[in-house]
Amino acid sequence: MLILRRTLLLWFLMFWQGGFLFYGAIVVTIGSDVLMSDFKQGLITRRVAMAMNVTGLFVLTAWLWDWFAEPATRRKRRWGAWLFLLLTVACLMWLHPQMDALIGTNDILDRDYFRHLHRWYLRIATAQWLGAVVFTVWTLQNWRDGDRSAAHERNTSLKR
Numbered sequence: 001m002l003i004l005r006r007t008l009l010l011w012f013l014m015f016w017q018g019g020f021l022f023y024g025a026i027v028v029t030i031g032s033d034v035l036m037s038d039f040k041q042g043l044i045t046r047r048v049a050m051a052m053n054v055t056g057l058f059v060l061t062a063w064l065w066d067w068f069a070e071p072a073t074r075r076k077r078r079w080g081a082w083l084f085l086l087l088t089v090a091c092l093m094w095l096h097p098q099m100d101a102l103i104g105t106n107d108i109l110d111r112d113y114f115r116h117l118h119r120w121y122l123r124i125a126t127a128q129w130l131g132a133v134v135f136t137v138w139t140l141q142n143w144r145d146g147d148r149s150a151a152h153e154r155n156t157s158l159k160r
Helices: 002-035 038-061 064-071 075-100 113-158
Strands: none
Touching: 002 038, 002 113, 038 064, 038 075, 038 113, 075 113
């Protein structure tokens, strides 16, 4: 069960954050080139972004499983990172409808305000990605420490 839980949680995190990274780094540029329009690509991205945010909420909820199943080593900082990720998802979900309301049928209704919101969206999304990297490192350290502690306890009980 331990390996299954850890594998699923890592795959959920990779799906969410890996999808974000791949979409932002590759798909947006290719989509703009193929569609020959940043605006048309943006119409796709507006739908994808909301799906990524909902996915993030699902993934972070799934990680509560780890909270209850793993030993308490490194818990404060690791779950501080988890709370930071949850805050970034909430901020992105709050910003998204505001940006969405500025998108008309064929153009952006208020370019300056949209650009301002979009810059904040990208900053928060970047901070989220960095937070996910930190969360991953701290989680792996926690798992390693828990495994070492369990192995030590087994060895100690065998010697008795």
